[in-house]
Amino acid sequence: MSATHVPEGDSGSRDLRIAVLGKGAIGGPVAAAIKAGHVTGARLVAVVDSQGVTTPDDSPISLGELNRRADLVVEAAGQKVLAEIGPRVIAEGLDLLVLSIGAMADENLRRTLSSGPGRLYLSTGAIGGLDLLRAVADAGTLEQVTIATTKQPRTLLQDWMDDEQRAAILDSSGRTEVLRSTPQRVATAFPKSANVAMAVATAADDSAKVEAVVYADPTCTVTTHELSVRSSTGNYWFQIKNLPSPDNPATSSLVPFAVLRALQDLAGRRETLI
Ligand SMILES: NC(=O)c1ccc[n+]([C@@H]2O[C@H](COP(=O)([O-])OP(=O)(O)OC[C@H]3O[C@@H](n4cnc5c(N)ncnc54)[C@H](O)[C@@H]3O)[C@@H](O)[C@H]2O)c1
Structure with missing residues (x-):
């Protein structure tokens, strides 16, 4: 139906x-x-x-x-x-x-x-720019996409992390790279925080051209997504700064x-x- x-x-x-x-x-x-x-x-x-x-x-x-x-x-x-x-x-x-x-x-x-x-x-x-990315993908001109997400350290802690990894995230004093990989691996590693990585991979229609990065930053008061698109029809950069939901800091209120x-x-x- x-x-x-x-x-x-x-x-x-x-x-x-x-x-x-x-x-x-x-x-x-x-x-x-x-x-x-x-x-x-x-x-x-x-x-x-x-x-x-x-x-x-x-x-x-x-x-x-x-x-x-x-x-x-x-x-x-x-x-x-x-x-x-x-x-x-x-x-x-x-x-x-x-x-x-x-x-x-x-x-x-x-x-x-x-x-x-x-x-x-x-x-x-939580993310914008996907309409344009889809058009670039359909034009066949897409070369490379990076989706970088920066979140509060505590929202990135996962059950699979050992004590050392958890401490490295919690003790970070500035923006610290936690994982840089395929959108599939990043979305699997951070099931509540990296939905945007798979949204971007879907819009790009070719995961091999997409790199996803997750950063922890204790100073960030907003969740930041930076989407960079390189193509032979143009280069695009979107920055999205979302306020977290008061009910769930891993989710943006929008x-x-x-x-x-x-x-x-x-x-x-x-x-x-x-
Ligand atoms: N696509 C995006 O941009 C985006 C953005 C933010 C969050 N999300 C995802 O959306 C989902 C929901 O996010 P949220 O912030 O509302 O989560 P939340 O933790 O606030 O709410 C989850 C809800 O699911 C319910 N639930 C748990 N088990 C259930 C079951 N067996 N059957 C039915 N309901 C059950 C819980 O009771 C709770 O009400 C998460 O997977 C999150 O990662 C996606």
Whole structure:
């Protein structure tokens, strides 16, 4: 079922029926805004968190019921949940808007989620410039891309790090390189902090031309993404400085608004930038 499909027997309602997976820094405000009617032509039908699935009037329903209640699921619950629930959502013909794009580093998962019949949408989330990068990639003129992300040290600590690595990050006195690698490796190493690396790799359509870098900086009060694009049709440099969400310092506070913008487009905005 595509996002603009009108379900048979749905009394002519053309509303895009949305379920939100995750109730955190992104899912919480997104669900609240849809429920409050801020996305014209869309309706909140369920919110899913680790406790279960509830309708907007707080009635519990089963995950299986989403199939007939929703047209589109917004995933804002993390890579693990996406890998568990995403394939079923797509296989049942619901569309899926993914926030945890870092999970696209797993080629098998990506193939499954792209194989329909539901459509897979990847949120542009915390970063800009992807429209231009896609055009450069399609022009066939792309030479090299670097996406460098600088974050507060404590947001970069990971379970796989040993004490020495953790101390090196926490004790950094200025901007310190933590990892420079392929977007896949960086997104896998920092599952909550490097979604943008896979967003850039997706827009570039050729991971071999993309280098991702993660820096820790105790002096940074904002999360910084620097996107440098070298091509034979032009050179581009974007710097994005995002304030962290008060609910989750690993997430930028702007992200829910990027999601709501996308949902408004999918719900049939009459004029849009594409
Ligand atoms: N694409 C981007 O630019 C971008 C930007 C920021 C964050 N993200 C990603 O978006 C995701 C959500 O970020 P956030 O800041 O809202 O996280 P968060 O930790 O604030 O919220 C996660 C939510 O998921 C819920 N959850 C946990 N297990 C669940 C389960 N089994 N089923 C359903 N829900 C479950 C939690 O209860 C919580 O409400 C993360 O993966 C994050 O890395 C992407």
